[in-house]
Amino acid sequence: MTQITLHLPEIAFALLRKDPEEMADALRQTAAVKWYELGLISQERAAEIAGLSRGAFITALSRFQVCPLQYTPDELHGELQDAD
Numbered sequence: 538m539t540q541i542t543l544h545l546p547e548i549a550f551a552l553l554r555k556d557p558e559e560m561a562d563a564l565r566q567t568a569a570v571k572w573y574e575l576g577l578i579s580q581e582r583a584a585e586i587a588g589l590s591r592g593a594f595i596t597a598l599s600r601f602q603v604c605p606l607q608y609t610p611d612e613l614h615g616e617l618q619d620a621d
Contacts, residue, residue, distance in 0.1 A: 562588065569594070570601045580605065 543564070550560060569587035572578045578586070584594035595605045608616065 566597055567601075570597060570603055573598070573607070574601075574603045576607055580607075 545560070550556065553560065553563070555563060566587040566589070569578070569583040572586070573580060573583035580594065581591065584591045587594055587597065589597060598605045
């Protein structure tokens with residue numbers, strides 16, 4: 538695993554009430570959710586990056602108010618037509 542160093546002001550830890558390890562987990566999960574939301578990575582890879590099981594990642598998506606189903610309007614329309 539590759540490791541990076543990120544410098545954050547102490548106030549960030551106080552505001553979010555997180556210690557450095559908790560903050561690292563939160564940042565990793567937040568990045569994975571956003572990358573998934575933008576369609577840059579699959580749900581499976583996002584869960585892996587977040588350090589969560591797929592089920593736990595879907596729960597995290599809910600907390601971030603991100604739909605676990607990522608379809609474009611055209612893809613959704615196609616899926617609905619195929620169901621007829």
